[in-house]
Amino acid sequence: MTETVPQIDDEPGTAPAPAPGVRRRRTALIVSAMVLVAAVSVVGALGLGGGGDEEPSAPSRAGSLVPVTRSTLTERTTVDGQLGYGTEIPLPVKATGTVTWLPETGASVKRGDALLRVDDRPVVLLYGSLPMYRDLGLGSGTSESESESGEAQAEQGSDGGTDAKSAAPSATPSAAATDAATELTGMDVLQFETNLAALGYSGFTVDETFTAGTAAAVKRWQKALGEPQTGTVGIGDVIYSAGKVRIGHPGVRLGGAVGENTLSYTGSTRKVVVNASAAEASWAVRGTAVTVRLPDGAAARGEVASVGKEATAPEGGEAGSGETSATVPVTVTIKDQKALGQLESGPVTVEYVGREAKQVLTVPVAALVALAEGGHGLETTDGTFVAVKTGLFADGRVEVSGSAVREGLKVRIPE
CATH class of the missing domain: 2.40.30.170 (Efflux pump adaptor protein, beta barrel domain)
Structure with a gap:
């Protein structure tokens, strides 16, 4: 038996349903039309669609333009x-005895000031590079009366402006007094006399010879210090330094014996x-x-x-x-x-x-772009890229060089 499929008439005003193949073709046409419209819209937005008398131009890009400048770059x-x-250095204290006074740490000591006291006697700072290595005074060949005569002459020279060496002696000097062995000579004498003169004492000539005039000045200095007036400077009475010093940390307490690290110092x-x-x-x-x-x-x-x-x-x-x-x-x-x-x-x-690069072409580091073929480049105003060789980086800028790079060339800093 043959089954008959009944035919249903289309309702008025309704188009007949398309076949499946027709439906697929119609969908494809609609999608193609949408893509075309989108493409046209993009072209129009980029300004490539023509119209009017406008000339074609490169796509607009975000970012600011800066010139290539010539300057000096310094890498810091x-x-x-x-x-x-500075480092604390032990003072060469050569006095022997008991430490009876110490300055405060950080105190500044200048020429003529006491660095410390040993057996209640001051150890005085003087300026110089030669260390104290012997006592300074008149030799044993000079008698006490001759020393006193020299002191009187020194005072006369101090008051009247006459040098003790040129002042006329009151008596004929003995052979012992004129003997060279009775007067110390050396650079240490010159160094000491230079300091003595700088402290305001006179009546002697600043030279390499310790004379009766020098001894007289030493006695006046010792009197001002409250010391016995011997006219002789002991090896432990003074310490030399290049200039004023700043007291460091002591290596001994009050009442302790003087040692190698009794007191240290630094520069001031x-x-x-x-x-x-x-x-x-x-x-x-x-x-x-x-x-x-x-x-x-x-x-x-x-x-x-x-x-x-x-x-x-x-x-x-x-x-x-x-x-x-x-x-x-x-x-x-x-x-x-x-x-x-x-x-x-x-x-x-x-x-x-x-490092320093003087008067080289530079751009901000942010202007550098990585090129697809490798290396770095700069984007110019027309959208093209020029390859550059980079040098020193400093202060947010970079040294650039290349055949297409020149001073004043405008390049873009991309956002």
Whole structure:
């Protein structure tokens, strides 16, 4: 039996249902039309669709334009340092006895001041490089009466402006008095007499000979110190230094015996010590200018004064082990001590010039772009890219060079 499928007439106003193949073709046409419209919209938005008399232009890009400029780039490097008065050095105290007075730590002592007292006698600071190595006084060949005669002549020279050596003696000097062995000579005498004159004493000639006039001046000096007026300077009575000193920490208490580390001292000016990496200390050359930055942000100009010649291995390692580099001490002096304010010690940073490129073409680092073929380039105003070779980076700028790079060329900093 054949089954008959009844036919249903379409309702009025209703189109007949399309066949499946027809439906797929119609959907494809609609999608194609939408893609075409979108493409046209994009072209119009980019300004490539023509219309009117407008000329075609490159796509607009975000970012600002900057010129290539010629300037000097300076690479600055900072290292940690320690502000202070330097390493404490033991004073060469040669007096023997009991320490009866000590100055306060940090006190400043100048020429003619007492550094300490031993057996209640002052040990006085004088300036010089030659250490005290013997007593200074008249030789045994000079009698007491001759010494007193010399003292009177010295006082006469002091009052009347006549030098003791040129003053006429009151009596004919004996052979012992004129013997050269009775008068000490040497550079230590000259150094001492220079100090004695600087303290305001006169009546003698500042030279290498210790005369009766010198002895008379010594007695007046001893009287001012409240000491016995012997006219002789003992080996332990004075200590020499290059200039005024700052007292360090004592190595003995009051009442203790004088020893090798009785008292220490430092220089009187603040300085910075940097433990610089021995492998990277080429910047540390005597006379190199640096900038010292304090904890409060203030800055002071400094200068490399000395560089250690021996590298120190880090704790727990050996120099050259590679784990932690060995260091050398670099001392930086600050001429303007007022620039350091009231800070006497503490951590600081030292800034020095590592490398410098003078009068080179530069652009902001942000203007560099990575090229697909490798290396760096710059984007010009017309959207093209030019390859560049980079040099020194410093202060947010970079040195650039290349055949297409010139001063004044406008390049884009992309956002």
